[in-house]
Amino acid sequence: MSRSRIDKDVSARIADGALRPLSRDELFGDRAKLKGRVVVITGGGSGLGRAFAVEAAKNGASVVIGDVNEQGLEETLRLIKAAKGTARGQRCDVTIWEDQVALFELAQSSFGRVDVAVANAGIGDTSQGQFLKEELEKPDITTLDVDVVGVVYTARLGLHYLRRNPAEDGKAIILIGSYASFYGSPVTMLYAPAKHAVLGFGRSLKFLCAHDGINCTVICPYFVDTPIMQAIKPALQGETLGTIDDVVGALTYASTAGIVKLSPGQAILVDPRGVLVTNGGKFSPMALPKL
Numbered sequence: 067m068s069r070s071r072i073d074k075d076v077s078a079r080i081a082d083g084a085l086r087p088l089s090r091d092e093l094f095g096d097r098a099k100l101k102g103r104v105v106v107i108t109g110g111g112s113g114l115g116r117a118f119a120v121e122a123a124k125n126g127a128s129v130v131i132g133d134v135n136e137q138g139l140e141e142t143l144r145l146i147k148a149a150k151g152t153a154r155g156q157r158c159d160v161t162i163w164e165d166q167v168a169l170f171e172l173a174q175s176s177f178g179r180v181d182v183a184v185a186n187a188g189i190g191d192t193s194q195g196q197f198l199k200e201e202l203e204k205p206d207i208t209t210l211d212v213d214v215v216g217v218v219y220t221a222r223l224g225l226h227y228l229r230r231n232p233a234e235d236g237k238a239i240i241l242i243g244s245y246a247s248f249y250g251s252p253v254t255m256l257y258a259p260a261k262h263a264v265l266g267f268g269r270s271l272k273f274l275c276a277h278d279g280i281n282c283t284v285i286c287p288y289f290v291d292t293p294i295m296q297a298i299k300p301a302l303q304g305e306t307l308g309t310i311d312d313v314v315g316a317l318t319y320a321s322t323a324g325i326v327k328l329s330p331g332q333a334i335l336v337d338p339r340g341v342l343v344t345n346g347g348k349f350s351p352m353a354l355p356k357l
């Protein structure tokens with residue numbers, strides 16, 4: 067899609083109040099507030115989780131990351147050290163409750179509290195055409211375990227540790243949804259329902275978070291060039307993608323804006339047009355390319 071088509075598209079939606087773009091200043095303007103905060107990020111060993119971990123640490127946050135990819139984890143810790151930031155990390159499989167408890171305990175014991183919890187770890191679709199096959203096999207539903215169960219565990223622990231934190235502001239739980247939170251397709255038989263679930267879960271979680279003074283945000287990126295999308299990258303040749311920088315901006319905004327008065331239906335989209343706040347059920351996301 068060309069930039070002018072994108073601009074026309076977004077102006078039309080802004081005109082009917084369906085999407086509100088966030089400026090760069092809104093996204094990053096309060097990043098200094100990350101100083102001294104304790105930020106737990108699952109899936110911090112790669113892609114979006116790594117990018118936000120490094121950004122938060124550069125701005126003075128103490129970062130705690132977990133991942134099943136221990137090499138990736140080490141690399142993120144190295145990048146943070148090179149930027150003179152503070153971080154801890156350990157192997158954590160988000161589908162294992164005890165692993166996530168240990169990750170939050172690492173944050174609590176190392177830095178005394180948790181301010182921001184980011185449920186970021188995720189995998190692509192493990193159904194691999196199983197639903198199309200003539201012969202019957204038990205489907206591999208690992209996508210649901212990682213992308214739904216893992217997120218629910220992170221949020222449950224986030225609520226627990228943030229409630230123990232006496233700070234009056236700056237507390238946030240952030241869930242990473244996707245454009246797949248709004249779309250289904252035959253190649254996302256498990257990823258689409260998983261990401262719909264993340265959005266639905268976030269819409270419910272928001273009520274509890276508001277009660278506890280916690281900002282709760284679901285961020286829904288369009289395609290962004292990270293390892294998770296390498297398998298479908300060839301099909302996206304010539305498409306304008308979302309950027310890692312915009313996702314980091316959305317994460318920074320959600321971590322630092324205090325309680326943002328978004329209704330439970332609202333989410334933050336990150337797509338080639340930038341970072342956009344949705345207006346309940348009224349908006350429509352961009353059309354997807356044919357995959």
Ligand SMILES: NC(=O)c1ccc[n+]([C@@H]2O[C@H](COP(=O)([O-])OP(=O)(O)OC[C@H]3O[C@@H](n4cnc5c(N)ncnc54)[C@H](O)[C@@H]3O)[C@@H](O)[C@H]2O)c1
Binds near residue numbers: 161
């Ligand atoms: N990149 C995109 O196009 C895109 C678009 C929409 C949403 N997302 C979402 O963004 C999040 C981050 O993805 P990314 O783009 O950075 O991809 P990525 O593959 O670079 O990072 C995902 C990380 O999650 C980790 N992970 C996987 N399974 C895990 C488990 N069981 N326990 C702990 N960690 C685990 C991986 O090892 C990896 O480090 C995911 O939730 C993904 O679904 C990505």
